[in-house]
Amino acid sequence: KPVVAALSAGRNRVRLMGREAGIKLDQLILRPVGEADLEREGPGEAEVLRNVVDNNLIHRLGTIWHGCYGIVNRFASETRLTHNEIFDTHWTAIGLDARWNYGGERWSHGNEVAYNHLHHLGLGYHADAGAIYQFGPLDTHIHHNYIHHTRAYPYICGYAAVYLDEQSRGALVEQNLAHDIDWYAYFQHKGVDNVFRNNLGAFARDGFFYRGALNEQWRTNTCEVRGNIYLADDGVAIKQAWEPGLVPPVLRDNLYFSTTGTPLTFAGKSLAQWQAAGQDQGSVVADPGCRDAQGRDFRLAPTTAIQSIGFVPFDEAIAAAGLYGDEAWRALPARLPRRQPTAVWSPAELARLQAFELDFEHLPEGAAPAELRLTREGEATFQVTAEQAASGRRALKCTDRKGLKKPFYPYLMLTSQGYGPARLRFCFDALLPATSPAAFYTELRGTGGLHQVGPSLHFQRDGRLLANGRELARLKLGQWVRVEIELQTGPNAPRQYQLLVRQGDREERQTLNYHADFQDLGWLGICASEDADGTFYLDNLEFTID
DSSP states (O other): OOOOOOOOSSOOOOOOOSSOOSOOOOSOOOOOTTOOOOOOSSOOSSOOBOOEEESOEEESOOSSOTTOOSEEEESOBSOEEESOEEEEESSOSEEEEOOBTBGGGGTSBSOEEESOEEEEESTTTOOSEEEEEEESOBSOEEESOEEEEEOOOTTSSOEEEEEEOTTEESOEEESOEEEEEBSOSEEESSEESEEEESOEEEEETTBSEEEOOOOSSOSOOOEEEESOEEEESSSEEEOOOOOOOSSOOEEESOEEEETTOOOOEETTBOHHHHHHTTOSBTOEEOOOOEEETTTTEEEEOOOHHHHHTTOOOOHHHHTTOSOOSSHHHHHHHHHSOOOOOOOOOOHHHHHHHHOEEEOOTTSOTTOOOTTSEEEOBTTBEEEEESSOOSSSSOEEEEEEOTTOSSTTOSEEEEEOSOOSSEEEEEEEEEEOOSSSBOOEEEEEEOSSOTTOEEEEEEEOTTSEEEETTEEEEEOOTTSOEEEEEEEEESTTSOSEEEEEEEETTEEEEEEEEOOTTOOSOSEEEEEEOSSSOEEEEEEEEEEEEO
């Protein structure tokens, strides 16, 4: 039955009185008396301003629906989200949204997210999330938040501490402490004129910071990242690089330190090489002087190292993050049990799902295999055909076209988070037709970036088969060739693979080297490779992981 409550400024309470048991509050609509019950996509004419969400304990979310926020500020401005403690939840702890391109800034701007304690988030269930996440608001101030122990679903993206997504503009992220993060400590996917300064990050899976990719709509993706400290225990300071775009992001005057003594890498480079590429000018590798970083005590003394980058310690302020009030209230979170992360399949178990054998006999003409992701453009595509077959009646035809957006369109690919030490085998039959053949290549890449190239074979239109810059074989056009690639992955595996090439009655076996940084498989692709019209055919594709 309807419940009507008078609402006033400040705190409100809905009180249920009587002897009825089993009362359920569902689908509540809180509104001033007399306002029509309107459902609409956007806000009304009046702005929602200056609300405060302060000193709340929010935990054990997602028992029914795993996709809920702890707190979400959507189309509201000058909101203060402060001193909340949120833990034991699958999804983003604090979210700020204004998803109307930059037009949403009118309805969401000037918000503050400060002094929150956000921890033990994700539970291994969700990914592409952040303890503090925003999509669109203008001039958000994110400061003095203590964020630690996020756990993402392990095979897609991750769970960052602070995550600025599309249309984030003018955000200031400063004096936050984040450690044990299952992605990047600080992440800007897409945004303009945001600043990350005087933050401390430690022990993140993919390093201190990453700025997301560009596309046709996003050629400018800018931020300034300066005066921060990052500590690593795995040798990774910055996991991967990014395209500069029209206005490159600025990294400078940051301090990095390896708590284990392992040399730090910056997108696979040393700091000197990274700086020679234009990144992190004025940054240093030095001990910041944390009291006990391995014990997660990050209090700092004003050392020469941190003063050299202009870092100002904020130990006393960050200690105030979270709940305030009487001792019983502040101690309550420690008394509440936390759920354990969701059990997920291991890489070895998932490998059984990614292995495939494709002969295309049971797919209709014009179809594409679901086991591989297809990127196409117009008539340039991969599709099942009865025009050719190495065995049976059908094969997979690639049609390439001149004038595509990218020279490697169309392409097929498989991605993974790696399989650990394993033996991989990738085999296929290929045919370059005698008339209008299309050049293509197949390549295996590592989990850490484009430079980690494993086995890479290039099939030229004239029949030449190339690897490592040299010719391996001269193939006959119009005749099927069998190609088999085998390799061992893992940190101690030899950086070599075995290649078999068989065409007609001629068979060649070779052992070839690949890039020393390739340790595990993150990407397998088959790509057209020239800006020209042409075709090639594939059949009997096999991929196994042992």
